[in-house]
Amino acid sequence: MISFEVNDMTCGHCVSAITKAVKQTDRGAVVAVDLGSKRVQIDSKVADEAELKAAIEEAGYTPVKAAAAAEASGQSGGSCCGSCH
Structure with missing residues (x-):
């Protein structure tokens, strides 16, 4: 399973476009x-x-590997803000 955070995904159209891009790959x-x-x-x-990241980018979005996105924001595992222990 590959997970991305796509912060510029804002609506149902975005969901559809990303799903379509992945399915084309x-x-x-x-x-x-x-x-x-x-x-x-x-x-x-x-x-x-x-390949999947490139497909989502070609659809006009900015995917970030989910683990990398959590590290970049200071979060780890299930912690919501890095302050929870």
Whole structure:
């Protein structure tokens, strides 16, 4: 499972565009999008992380690997703001 945070995903149209871009890269991919958390999870047997990221970027969005996004914001694991222990 590959997870991205896509902070510039703001509406249903964005969800559709990202899903379509991923499916063009791998028709059989399972795509789960949570608009509220701006998270896209992809299970692909064909495409790797770089290919999927490139597809989302070509659709006009800015995907960041979910673990990298949490580290960049100072968050770890399930912590919401880095202050919780």
